[in-house]
Amino acid sequence: MVGDLYQRSAHQAVKHVTLRNETDAPLSDVPINLFSSRRSRLFVGRRGIVASTISTVLIVAVIVGLLYIPKGGATVRFTFFNPHYLWLSFVGDPSHGIDAIRDGLVTNIWMFLVSEVLVLFFGLLIAWCRISQSPVLFPFRVLATAFTDIFRGIPVLLVVLLVGFGLPQLQFGFISDQSPAVYGVVALTLGYSAYVSEVIRAGIYSVPTGQLHAARSLGLSHPSTMRHVVLPQAIRNVIPPLLNDFISLQKDTALVSVLGAVESVRAAQIFAAADFNESGLVVAAMFFLVLTIPMTRLTDRLVARDRGRRLALIL
Amino acid sequence: MNDVILQLDSVVKRFNDNEVLRDISLELRRHEVVCLIGASGSGKSTLLRCVNLLDRIDGGEITLFGQSLMDPRIDPKLVRRHIGIVFQSYNLFPHLSVLDNIVLGPVKAQKRKRDEVREEAMVLLERIGLKERANDYPERLSGGQQQRVAIVRSLAMKPAILLLDEVTSALDPTLVGEVLDLLTELAHQGMTMLIATHEMSFARDVAHEVAYLDQGVLVEKGTPAEIFTSPREESTKNFLSRVH
Numbered sequence: 001m002v003g004d005l006y007q008r009s010a011h012q013a014v015k016h017v018t019l020r021n022e023t024d025a026p027l028s029d030v031p032i033n034l035f036s037s038r039r040s041r042l043f044v045g046r047r048g049i050v051a052s053t054i055s056t057v058l059i060v061a062v063i064v065g066l067l068y069i070p071k072g073g074a075t076v077r078f079t080f081f082n083p084h085y086l087w088l089s090f091v092g093d094p095s096h097g098i099d100a101i102r103d104g105l106v107t108n109i110w111m112f113l114v115s116e117v118l119v120l121f122f123g124l125l126i127a128w129c130r131i132s133q134s135p136v137l138f139p140f141r142v143l144a145t146a147f148t149d150i151f152r153g154i155p156v157l158l159v160v161l162l163v164g165f166g167l168p169q170l171q172f173g174f175i176s177d178q179s180p181a182v183y184g185v186v187a188l189t190l191g192y193s194a195y196v197s198e199v200i201r202a203g204i205y206s207v208p209t210g211q212l213h214a215a216r217s218l219g220l221s222h223p224s225t226m227r228h229v230v231l232p233q234a235i236r237n238v239i240p241p242l243l244n245d246f247i248s249l250q251k252d253t254a255l256v257s258v259l260g261a262v263e264s265v266r267a268a269q270i271f272a273a274a275d276f277n278e279s280g281l282v283v284a285a286m287f288f289l290v291l292t293i294p295m296t297r298l299t300d301r302l303v304a305r306d307r308g309r310r311l312a313l314i315l
Numbered sequence: 316m317n318d319v320i321l322q323l324d325s326v327v328k329r330f331n332d333n334e335v336l337r338d339i340s341l342e343l344r345r346h347e348v349v350c351l352i353g354a355s356g357s358g359k360s361t362l363l364r365c366v367n368l369l370d371r372i373d374g375g376e377i378t379l380f381g382q383s384l385m386d387p388r389i390d391p392k393l394v395r396r397h398i399g400i401v402f403q404s405y406n407l408f409p410h411l412s413v414l415d416n417i418v419l420g421p422v423k424a425q426k427r428k429r430d431e432v433r434e435e436a437m438v439l440l441e442r443i444g445l446k447e448r449a450n451d452y453p454e455r456l457s458g459g460q461q462q463r464v465a466i467v468r469s470l471a472m473k474p475a476i477l478l479l480d481e482v483t484s485a486l487d488p489t490l491v492g493e494v495l496d497l498l499t500e501l502a503h504q505g506m507t508m509l510i511a512t513h514e515m516s517f518a519r520d521v522a523h524e525v526a527y528l529d530q531g532v533l534v535e536k537g538t539p540a541e542i543f544t545s546p547r548e549e550s551t552k553n554f555l556s557r558v559h
Contacts, residue, residue, distance in 0.1 A: 214406035217367055218420030218472060219396035228419060232410045 079278045089271040089280030098274050101283050104267035108253045108287075111185050111263065115253075116246055118189040123196030128226070130197065131204055144197070151194035156187070157255050163187040164259035181263070184256030192249050199245060203238035204230055243299040247292045254288070264288075318345040320380055320507065321366065321476055327374030328361055328531075335361050337531045338375070343476065346505040350518035352542075353528035354554065359511035360403075362528070363478045366509065367400045380475075396424055399469030400478040403485050405461045407453035407468070413440070414449040417468045425472065432471065439467045443497060459490030463497055470501075477501070479510040515558055519543050527551045 067073050067081070092100025129137060129144035151159065164183040168176045207230050215225040235242075257266035264287055268280030321343040328336035336358045343349055351359040364370040366377060368384065368391040377384045384394060407416050417436040421427045440446045443463045445456075453461050462482055469477055479498065483491045495517050502508065502521040512518055518525055519539045526536035527548075535548045546552050 208406075210402060210404055210406040211408065213369055214402065214408070216369065216391075217395050217398075217400045218468070219392045219424035220420065221392060221424070224423045228423060229408055233408075236410065 079276075080282050082277060082279050085271075085275065085277040085279035086283055088275070089268060089277075090283050092267075093271075093274075096274060098271055099262050099267045101264050101267045101271070101280055101287070104262055104264035104284075105287055107181055107261060107263040108250075109291075111181055111188070111253045111256065112246075112250045115185050115188040115192065115249055118185070119192045119196050119246075119249065122189065122193035123200050124231075126193060126197035127200040127204060130201055148194040148197055151191050152198070154191070156191040156252050157258070159191045160184060160187040160255045160258060163190070164256075180259035180261035181256060183259060184253065184261055188249060188252060188256075191252075192245060195245050196242065199238050199241045200234065202241075203234035206237045207233045240299055240303055243295060247295055250291055250295075251288055254284075319343070320345055321509070322378040323362075323366070323375065324378070325375035326362070326365065326372050326377060328358075328365055328370065329373045335531045336365070336372070339528075339531075339533050340375075341526060341533065341536070343507060343509055345507055347523045348502045348506075348508045348510065348521050349524045349526060350522035350539075351509070351511040351526050351528055352513070352515065352518060352554075356530075357528040358531040359528055360480050363400060363480050363509065363511055366476075367398050367478060368394050369400075392424065396472060397475045398478060399472055399474035399476070400480065401462070401465050401469050401482050403481045405453075405458075405465045405485075407461055407465055409453055412450050412452055413445065413456070413464050416453065416464060417471045420468065420472050436467070436471055439470060440464075443467060457490060458486045459493045462486060462490075462494050466494075466497060466501075475507060477506055477508045479508060479512070481511050481513060483512070483514060513558070515543070515555070527554065529554070 067077050090101050092098055092103065126144045126147060129140040130148070132141060160183075163186050164180055167178075167183060167186075170176050211229055211233065212225065215229040220228070253263060254265040257263055257269065260266070262270070264284040265281075268278075268284045271280040272278050319342050323339055323341040326336055326339040327334065339358075339362060341349070351362065353359055361370060365372045372385075379394060379397070382389070407413075408419070411419065414433065414436055417439065418429065418432050421432040421435075422429050437446060437449065440449055443466075445460060445464065448456060448460065453464065456464065462485075466477075466479075466482070482498075483494050486494065491514070495514060498508070498510070498517070499521050510518070510522070522539050524536055525539050525542040527534045527542060527546075527550075529550050534550055535542065535546065542551065543555065546555060
């Protein structure tokens with residue numbers, strides 16, 4: 001008890017000191033500076049542009065410096081960034097029987113276009129099965145859950161290998177005599193449908209229950225409610241993550257090269273093996289950048305526009 | 316007696332072990348307006364949701380047009396096409412224009428012709444002075460305007476009964492009037508309505524009958540004059556003295 005009292009009085013003593021007004025000066029006499037410091041003004045307005053330019057130049061200098069200062073800099077510049085080989089790998093070398101990366105790109109593009117359409121379709125279907133409460137759909141619900149568990153768990157590269165080498169060995173009619181690119185599309189669709197169905201499912205759950213109540217109270221059937229009220233809002237909510245998955249999918253078309261499909265990466269590797277120059281890889285990399293950067297910008301713009309005024313985008 | 320269109324007999328609703336409606340009996344006649352009053356959580360909203368079959372009751376019976384809604388052969392969709400409900404938070408569809416919000420139910424649920432419904436919807440919108448906003452999206456409208464659109468959306472279904480669940484509670488005080496005016500107009504035109512509300516003077520003006528609920532129990536009901544000027548029960552007196 002005594003200790004307790006002692007502590008309390010000590011505490012009060014400290015409090016008293018900190019509460020005392022040290023200066024006793026009236027508040028209006030204290031000089032208050034509202035101007036920003038000179039240093040922070042560097043980052044405002046036109047000065048801000050100057051500052052950003054300087055920092056950009058510096059960063060670029062550091063990156064370029066990496067190609068010049070290290071011992072292997074010259075080698076890297078020659079084997080990866082050689083203008084002659086960059087161009088040659090892009091247009092191909094028919095006299096030596098070397099495929100153009102340009103032609104490989106076409107394969108990448110159709111693979112991801114077809115996959116994206118299929119992924120959207122199956123993603124919706126699987127999400128629909130998983131959220132359904134109808135007893136009739138019970139087996140589909142179990143299947144859909146198993147499907148997402150399996151294909152989200154296996155690396156896409158393995159799915160590509162299993163499908164691409166497995167299906168041909170089935171020796172089962174047309175299923176077994178497709179080109180590697182077609183098996184690539186199948187594998188990518190399997191893997192990405194699992195992801196996209198989860199994204200769509202999250203989007204469906206993000207629609208407020210009040211919307212469901214309103215639709216049901218208008219006497220709409222469950223399919224009508226989904227089609228006209230829930231899905232349009234769900235899809236809008238998930239456009240950014242959905243396009244994110246699509247960008248991933250576009251890049252993963254490169255994995256199909258392991259099946260021997262001559263898409264851009266495979267073409268670059270063939271070129272490298274023939275001409276001992278890796279510039280083709282850089283060409284392929286630039287191609288993927290050229291494709292994905294506009295896609296991300298598009299995503300940002302769609303989202304901004306939709307926010308500004310509710311516009312019908314899809315469905 | 317014959318013009319009773321909605322009848323609740325000893326309705327019981329539980330959420331787990333919590334009884335939110337205890338033995339509620341109520342009648343709604345054609346062209347009649349009944350107001351449910353009571354504190355938040357007294358069961359007013361739940362009662363409306365049960366009538367519209369958005370919630371299932373655990374005991375008692377609800378009869379609509381002489382047919383028990385507890386009958387397993389009842390199709391909730393058909394019931395809801397005759398009973399409109401308007402929610403506190405409007406729940407307009409944000410991805411559809413004002414006009415499409417109104418047209419959706421009649422076209423998709425009642426399978427009526429879109430052109431015909433659009434025309435009717437425009438007439439309704441004109442009546443509430445929002446004809447010019449037909450092609451706007453709901454989020455561009457004020458709360459009061461949105462709630463009036465929500466009421467019109469229900470009316471477009473030509474319901475026999477309109478349920479209103481504290482439709483002014485989420486509104487800015489300056490916007491409450493325009494919504495209550497619309498409801499008063501509807502009442503004068505003979506719309507049958509069951510209204511959960513905190514607006515006592517509105518209830519006094521338009522209701523034919525007022526029912527006071529307290530913790531899921533229908534404490535007393537009567538004409539507005541009986542309830543507001545000479546309530547019999549102590550808890551009704553308490554409640555009214557707190558809201559006035």
